[in-house]
Amino acid sequence: MRLRRVVDHARHGAFADRVCRLYRDRAEFARRSRESLAEGITTGQQVWCISPGAPNALPAELAGLSSREAASRDGGARVVSLGSAYPAGTAVDPESQVRVCAEATEAAVAAGYRGLRVAADRTALVATPEQLAAFVRYEHKVDRYMALRPFTAMCAYHHSVGEHASAVLATVHPADNTDATGFRFSDDPVTASALSGELDLANGELFGATPRTVDPVLEAGQIVIDATALEFIDHRNLPRPAEHAVRHDSELVLRGNRAGRARLRQALELHHVRVEPAA
Amino acid sequence: MTSTHSAVFYRTDADYLRALVPFVVEGLAADEPVAVAVPEPRLRLLRDALGADADRVTFIDMYRAGRNPGRIIPTVLHRFADSHPDRHVRIIGGPVWAGRTPTEYPACAQHEALINLVFTGRRVTIACPYDSAGLDPLVVADARRTHPQLWDGHHRLASPDYDPHAVINAYNRALTFDNATAMRFRVASTGGIRAARTWATTHAERIGLGPARVADLELIVSELTTNSLLHGGGDCLLALHDHNGHLVCEVADAGHLANPLAGYLPATPGSLGGHGLLLVHQLADLVHTHRTPRGTTQYAFLALPAATTDRSPAPAT
Numbered sequence: 253m254r255l256r257r258v259v260d261h262a263r264h265g266a267f268a269d270r271v272c273r274l275y276r277d278r279a280e281f282a283r284r285s286r287e288s289l290a291e292g293i294t295t296g297q298q299v300w301c302i303s304p305g306a307p308n309a310l311p312a313e314l315a316g317l318s319s320r321e322a323a324s325r326d327g328g329a330r331v332v333s334l335g336s337a338y339p340a341g342t343a344v345d346p347e348s349q350v351r352v353c354a355e356a357t358e359a360a361v362a363a364g365y366r367g368l369r370v371a372a373d374r375t376a377l378v379a380t381p382e383q384l385a386a387f388v389r390y391e392h393k394v395d396r397y398m399a400l401r402p403f404t405a406m407c408a409y410h411h412s413v414g415e416h417a418s419a420v421l422a423t424v425h426p427a428d429n430t431d432a433t434g435f436r437f438s439d440d441p442v443t444a445s446a447l448s449g450e451l452d453l454a455n456g457e458l459f460g461a462t463p464r465t466v467d468p469v470l471e472a473g474q475i476v477i478d479a480t481a482l483e484f485i486d487h488r489n490l491p492r493p494a495e496h497a498v499r500h501d502s503e504l505v506l507r508g509n510r511a512g513r514a515r516l517r518q519a520l521e522l523h524h525v526r527v528e529p530a531a
Numbered sequence: 532m533t534s535t536h537s538a539v540f541y542r543t544d545a546d547y548l549r550a551l552v553p554f555v556v557e558g559l560a561a562d563e564p565v566a567v568a569v570p571e572p573r574l575r576l577l578r579d580a581l582g583a584d585a586d587r588v589t590f591i592d593m594y595r596a597g598r599n600p601g602r603i604i605p606t607v608l609h610r611f612a613d614s615h616p617d618r619h620v621r622i623i624g625g626p627v628w629a630g631r632t633p634t635e636y637p638a639c640a641q642h643e644a645l646i647n648l649v650f651t652g653r654r655v656t657i658a659c660p661y662d663s664a665g666l667d668p669l670v671v672a673d674a675r676r677t678h679p680q681l682w683d684g685h686h687r688l689a690s691p692d693y694d695p696h697a698v699i700n701a702y703n704r705a706l707t708f709d710n711a712t713a714m715r716f717r718v719a720s721t722g723g724i725r726a727a728r729t730w731a732t733t734h735a736e737r738i739g740l741g742p743a744r745v746a747d748l749e750l751i752v753s754e755l756t757t758n759s760l761l762h763g764g765g766d767c768l769l770a771l772h773d774h775n776g777h778l779v780c781e782v783a784d785a786g787h788l789a790n791p792l793a794g795y796l797p798a799t800p801g802s803l804g805g806h807g808l809l810l811v812h813q814l815a816d817l818v819h820t821h822r823t824p825r826g827t828t829q830y831a832f833l834a835l836p837a838a839t840t841d842r843s844p845a846p847a848t
Contacts, residue, residue, distance in 0.1 A: 434725070450728075453757045454721035460803075484728065486753050488804040495803070511746030519813040520798050520806060 269404045270395070272425035274411050274418050281408050285371035288406040289329065292369025297402070298360035302372035304334045338377055343386035346393050353394055357403040367402025375410040384417050388462075391424040395439030419458055435482075437462050448481035451489040460492050473502045480508030480530045490516055494525045534650040536657045537687065538678035540671070542664040547573070548580045550684035551623055554658055558621035559587055566611045568603075569625035569660065570594035577623075593625055600626050600638040601812040604649055605797045612655050613797065619654035627674075629665050634775070634832070635817055636670070637702035643677035644695035645795055658682070673698055699791050705821045706830055708772040708779065718756045719766040727756050727769050731780065735833075738773050744833050747814040751780055751831045754807035759784035763827060776835055777816070783828040788820065 271288070275281045281303075289299040337352070338344060353368075360368040378384040397403060407425065409418060415432075422428040423437050435449030437459075451459050475497045479485075490513075497504035506513065508530045517525050539554075541547045551567075555577070558565040567577055568591040578585045589611065597603045603626055612620050624646075626639045646657060661674045675681060675692040682688075716730045717723075731752045735745050752769065759767030763784025772779040794808025808829075812818050817832035 450725055452721070452724050452753055453760060454724060484725075484749065484753070486750070486757065487806055487810050488757070491803050511743050512750050515747065515814060516750065516810065519810045521800065 269398045270391075270426050271406045272422050272428035272430075273406055273408045274413075274422075274428070274430055275408050276411050281373055281410075284406065284408065288371045289369060292404065293329065295369075296366035297369040297404070298363065298365040298367070299329045299369045299371070300332050300337075300356075301330070302332045302334055302337045302370060302374075304373065304376055334373065334376060337372070338374070340376070343380075343383045344377065344390050346386060346390035349390045350394050350397055353403055354397055354401070357401055361402065367404065370403075370405040371408065372405060373408045373410070375408075375413060378409065378413055378417055378421070384420065388420055388424050391421065392437070392439050392445075395424070395426075399439070416458075420462070423458065423462055433458060435459060445476070446478035446481070447493075448483075450484040451482070452484065452486045453488065456486075456489050456492075459489055470500050470502055474505050475500065475502055476505045476507060478508060478530075479506045479510075479513075482506075482508065482510070485513065485516070487516055487520060490525070491520065491522060494522050498524055534647075534653050534655045534657070535680060536646055536650070536678055537659065537680040537682045538674040538690070539658050539660045539682045539684070540663040540674075541660060541684065542662070544576060546684055547660060548576070550682065551577060551658065551660065552580050554621065554623065555581060555588060556584060558656070559584055561619075563619050563621050563656075564611070564615045565589070565621045565623075566591060566607075567623045568593045568596060568607050568611075569623060570597075570628050573625065573660070594628070597626050599812060599815055599817050600635065600642040601794065601815075601818045603642055604645060604795045605809060606813070608646065608655075608657065609649070609797050612650070612653060619656070621656045621658075623658050623660065625660050627659075627661065627666065627670060629662070634819075637704070638817060638819060640670075640673045640677060640698050641702050641791075643674065644698040645792060647677070647679065647695045648792060649795065703820075703822055705828060706779075706781075706819060708770075708774050708781075712773060714771045716769045717766065718760065718769055721760060724753055724756050724760070728752050731769065731771060734771050735778055738771075738778055739835055739837075740778050740833060741836055744778075748778070748780060748833060751811050751814055751833075752782075754811055755780070755782035755829050755831070758782075758807050758829075759786065762786045762788075773835075776837060777832045778835055780815075780831045780833070781828060783826060785826045787824045788822045788827040791822075794818070 273284055275284060285301050289301060292299040334340065338349065357368040374387070378387050391407070407421070409421060411418070418430065419433050422430050423433045423435060426436065426438060433449070434455045435447065435451050438446045438448070475493070477493060494504045504525045506525065506527045509527050514527045517527055539550050541550060555565050555567065565587070566589040567574065569577070570593045574590055574592055578590060581588060591607055593603070593607070596607050603624065608622055608624060611622060626642055627636070631639060643659065650657070659674070659678065661671060663671050672692070675690050676694050676698050678690055679693045680687055681690045714734050716727055718727045728749050732745050732749050735748050740748060756767055756769060759782055763786030767782050767784040770781040772781065794812050796809070798806045798809060811829070811831055815831040816834050819830040821828045
């Protein structure tokens, strides 16, 4: 599985292909966008800055990139309005949105770039609980595509989205600038889903809502979760993904048998949970 | 017929078999599932004496299954009874043997007392053998207080001393350790649970607890401190003691754990939470609880490697 971490800058580096960034004002968003997109240009990616409003009203985000005229002239850097990249005012359709990202990435690659880098202000896309739930599902699903293809993103949200929304969004990103959640739930190209971090009373309520929202992939009667980077899970939290498996009449397989996990399963008599060694 | 809980007093192997072989055979004749949960070598003694009937009996080595007396009710007695929900079951349960230490014994006596509260109304007959020649007279006296029925192989009678709550209360004591060597860590918020795990495992590794047991300790610390934050007034003091071959994890809070059965009942399938103490009993070698209206202290014992190797099987009694 891919590594997860907390970041305090907008550069992605080798660890994270999708950074969740909570920002406080437009200047911060513009600064972080420039950092992220400049890194994308340096690595030969086509870069998009996606923000509310018309493209010609958004010069600030790319102002710092103006010296890179070569990249801009041939379409290497674009400013895209939020409304043209995402369905405005409604919940995204996760599958369709992944396809949109994939088509844009493949077009960039076909045009000779080494991939697509997006810096997007998505605040307006998570205004309601329904929008948030749909977007979290999209974020989880796009993880798998990003693990396989050269699509990277800085997903920015204004702090006005609130503590709950920002925490939920952070749990489905490989990296973020808050470290408020203590765990991450990501898509993984091999096991479909991966859990990392530590789960206890501090984040149990947040974790409880996540499997249902993320809706891990069910294959052959099993929900397989790569838990090799899950450093700790207590007895209140292990039954949560297990309960999700039961709802789907399936078995939960936790891959990565850290000491104590099998004891937990045995003591709680969770017969529909299997703990097995990492692949 | 509902539950019966008898102390069976014996002085010799012949006494032992004279009382318990018929107990098993009568149960089998009545088509009742029978389990024998006693430590070796008594387990082998009964198995051999039963001959072909032994094939119809579930044998459990109590020395392993009942190492921590606090897990006998949920994982031995309850599990066997629950696996035959529509039948009357018979169980021979021997939680006390001559090798029990003074630290372990109070949990054995409390276990015997709690059986009476757990199986009220259940179709269960439990017989608990006591070596009246080899065990301390105090142990025999406690058995008379924790068993409503006494049996010497010939006669059965109602115990005139029966008072299980008196035994539960008598052993409800604080434990004392060397304060000079104790290590302490206060947990006052949910964020502190993670820090407590890290703190405890770091010290445990330094003291010499093996990797598998460090993982057990990590769960124990997390579950006990979580319980304290949820039910114990919002904060707790965690302490570790390197004591007499054991690492002792002590968690003290200001809550009152009023229910003496907390941690002694099996997990409810599908429930989220509520089984932290049950889990601690499964993971620890011994759990002692001191309950008062002003606060609760839990002590979970984990044998250090040297102590584990020193623990030879209990001698024959």
